[in-house]
Amino acid sequence: MKRSMLIACCLAAAFSTPLPAADEPAAGPTKSLLLPEGQTDVDMERFAPSSSQVTMSPDGKGALMTIAVGNEQYPGVHFKPEDAWDLSAFGWVEATFTNLGTKPSMCALRIDGQSAGGEWGSNTESVTVKPGETANAKVYFGYAYGGKPATKLNQSAISKVVVFCNKSSEEQKIRIDSIVAGGKTGDAPPVKPENVRVKPVNGVIYDKSVTLKESQTEGKEGAVVAPSTDGIAIEFPAGTAAKWALLKPEIGRWTLVDAYGVEVKFVNTGDQPVRLRVKASSNGGATDVIESEVVAPGASGVVEVPFEPAVPWLGIKDSTKTSWNGVKGTGTGFTSDSVGSIVFSVDGSDKKQSVTIKSVVAGQLSQRPIPDWVGKRPPVEGDWVMTFDENFDKGIDYRTWNVYTENYWDKRSHFSKDNVIVEDGVAKLRYEKKTGFHNDDPSGKKTDYATGFLDTYGKWVQRYGYFEARMKLTKGPGMWPAFWLMPDRGLAAGPQWKRADTGNSGMEFDIMEHLGRWGRYRFNIALHWDGYGKGHQQTGSQTIYYQPDKDGYVTSGLLWLPGLAVFYANGREVLRWETPRISNVPSDIMFTNVTGGWDNNGIDDSMMPDDFIIDYVRAWQRKDLASDLDGYKLPQGVEPGPAAPTASPAASPVPAKTE
Template identity: 50%
Template sequence: MRKAMSCTLSVFTILICTSLPIAQAQENPIIDLTSPKAISDAVMVSDQVTVTPSDDPAHPGVIMNVAKGNAGYPGFKYKFDPPLDLSAYGHVKITLTNLMDKRTMVALRIDNAGDWRKNPWNTENIYLEPNKTVTKIVRFGYSYGGKPSYKLDSSKIIQIMVFTGKVKNDAGMKVRIDAIEPGGQPGEKPPVKPENVRIFPNEDGVILGKGVKVNDGKFYTRDVTTKTNGDGSLVIDITKTNKDAKLGIKPPIGLWNLKHYLQLNVAIQNSGKTPITPKIQMVSKRGNTQWITADAAIAPGTSSNVLVPFFDENNTWNGDNHKKSGPQMESNNVRAISFTTTDPKAGDQMTIESITCELVYADLPDWLGKRPPVDGDWKQTLDESFDSANINEKLWRIYAPNYWDKRTHFSREGLILKDGKMHMRLTKKRGHHNDDPKHERVTDYQVGFMDSYGKWVQKYGYFEARMKLPTAPGLWPAFWMMPDRGEETGPQWVRQDTGKGGMEFDIMEHLTRWGPYRYNVAMHWDGYKKGHKAIGSSCVYAKPDKDGFITAGVLWLPGKLVYYANGKEVGRWENERVCNQPMDLMFDLVTGGWDNDPIDDAQLPADFVIDYVRAWQRKDLASEVDGYK
């Protein structure tokens, strides 16, 4: 068994789980799978399932046979009355053997009593190669790869369930359950893989120098040698004249997380005898920055600072080359910082005195918030500044279905007007969806929602909002638009169909794992199933203004979309498939997303703050569908 241990590296604050041998509670089978009771006590959850004892003396156990059928989760379970007390342990371990010639999946689930809508259980999926045996554990409080999950009360386990997914092949599936045993220590946590550790700068933003050291083993070198000084500064000697000579500095473990910053300030001294012009590049899991070259050569014995921005404002995303255009570096997943010179020569030497992360503020254009970014005969059609005492329900619908997560319920209490701004707040508070006591959706997290569906639409124009993003982990705020063809066209799924000329615009879609200065822009069309199509970029960076807000906008013209961050173009797509249907406005703050951290209740409540929402229409594009309904 393994025990978690906290470690501190220099001035960095991290938590890493390290393997240490410890004593553990005596493991005994929860169910004796060699006993006849293992068969008689098994409760089938589908008529596709049968369980039989193994007839192989060398491999005793229970065999689960599942015939082809339509059951979603066929399997069997053992019930415990009174509840099973495993509070002396940290997990349940199962050993399984695949008796088929095809790969299969089996899940183990440990249940408490309670409302099924709260998912009062922990589950792990086990994938078995043909004729192979696998052992897997379900840790109490964790599910699906050791992610934090329902906080199971291990003293009150009411059932253990073994099941699979829908079986479609004629041969069915057949596995042998060799053992189900408790183990580990109470409160144990999954081990953290070193590559999943994130290193943050110290409180001054420093990641090297000024007393912060990086271990010598955390470099990759090509025709260079290094020496670390007592203050953490790093001496780089070029040993061979080679245009590819370089040094890469890696974090002490895992990756650097620089999500609260937007550039590096690198202090470099020429400690050699000839002038040098340094070049620096940031390397991340997804992609790299461009090489940044010092503004001028550094003379021997002198120092200079090189600023390395996380993104190039002139390198914008383009939908015609959507996978490779625009910024590619992920500031929360930085693998290394690389150094070379414009002309590496043997004998050149430079000292990296310090590397400091900095936040850069936006230089906003005068027109921002006052007009569209392009010339034309424009008229402002919407000015929502949240200055009234009450929510403008002529414009905003606050109750709606929640298609995006299973944790939150929408509530009026999650929309707070304060100081001329809308605070969309996510709180740990149990309640019914849409404040409807009869609604079957009841969740532990309350949040506000607003869209203009059925109340205000526009076809083409410029749309802009000024927002401050939340920083609590696990949140998914967005400013977006969806088609609304009008009540006369039918139910909501028809009105908002992203096919037939419709499209989803994600003007600002954010996952809080990324930090408050990076977001996603995207377009989705042709539904959300097999025909679904999408393009976009999740590496749009925006400098905050002096109050910490960013302003995102989209210019939508026939066959053309241009995205803006703080008045600067960050992406565009020109194509005849661009939406040609009226669209509404949407703001939400749900949880999850495709690249996020678990929710941390200790950092709630969290606010997505919206200062204003504005829209303009060009005179020649105006139509009778525009405006309030």
């Protein structure tokens, strides 16, 4: 999340649910955008380079894009029509690129326009072109990044085509040979089998009600697998060498986003004791290997495989640059939306071992106890004092909270105080389809969706300490709720962009950032610093898994000390980073419930209203770290209102609470 607007270009191939088309659509009429009918030369005036690194020149019937070495992350060119293109009769746009440089180049094609709701949107695909070779990038309307469903553009008013490459240490020369619209309205990209997603009914991957095909099981290194009506029989031969068996989807990958882990039930059908080992493998990596207890011949056993790793993610110590990998052997890369197999193995033995798998079910696992300290104190010893305690027992206190600000994240919605609902001891940031004006201001932007917002910007800040909130996440696809901290240097620091700058020793802490596409058991933790421009740096993990408490909540916490940030989920440490670059700037607390994000899917109106529920928010400060920078910052004489104070004190105060 960012308080300033950032349009990021995500170029990695994405994986999606099954797509409606199985084969490449048949060819049909086309329309050249680069060289319209009746035009013999490319109109170079219609190209607008993204920076001085990029120059354009004519080259035969095409246009040569030369990209000098420089700092721009995605150098390229905007190609605009005299008037908006009406491509409503077509299904896709395809560009042909020839690489005249000396190194492979990633060439991306982006189609820009507005969605049906009037928001800016784009569809993007990319291709890597080797030196001296020609390749095509094809964008289907409504799809992006490897055929993943994306923004549905108003095809009757396409505003521009953008061609860009990745940053390179060498000059790049890419000839744009053609840009053509073709196909017919509604065309969809062809299905790639590996992109198909199979969602097991009620999480049941296998039990006696499931009939497996022969291709769904496989033995390795001598293991023999034999599915039957009684279960999946596996025989592991004698020997100390590793051997294993796999259970796989019929096609593509399983999506297990509605699960925290996998439970396997089995019977020891051999004459030797067995300790069954199980893991789940995905496109992003595998879970930990979990072992059963030793099971005697004829007895039954259970293995519970959580998606959450035993060893929390550990950042590269003392690093000051972007790195998402962390220390090897910590955290997990497992992605529950792309599970390719369940893997079974046993310890080596001088005798053969046999088991029969009775069931494999994805879902909740045995409930883990929440440590007693959660909600009562920080997770480490020290002389701590509670400095913030919001339980939402009454209305929103405007001496502490703002409900209005700019919406930098979600252009389809507006913020409204009516969508911050305090009832039954919780605050609900409600996202719903409701037409209204941003910040309830009739002169503001009018949109068809409303949502709630809370932050303490300009009213309460703290540098260092422990911050914690108990939350229940949204349920629908496309949602993007988050709990985070942002720098606030105070009114004296100047305009908002200076006050909230993540450079100059500041930092954005994303304590809990959830994308609806991932399912309720996974979220992101991230740290961003050095601004959001060319110098932007970031680290963290997008694969933080948690098991909700008995009431369906997650309690997320951040221990922020000089040179150290440690994150918690339901009392378990999930991420740690030690570096001198950790922020030393006072920060405010934020809660947002918008839609979108970098790896999300479309929203579903039928699942609205969709509430991001906050039970409590608490903060503690260690006495030796406390300073005058901490605490309530509403200037004396300034009336507490629904937005952050930005001007001189008002004449008289107004009631601070809304009931």
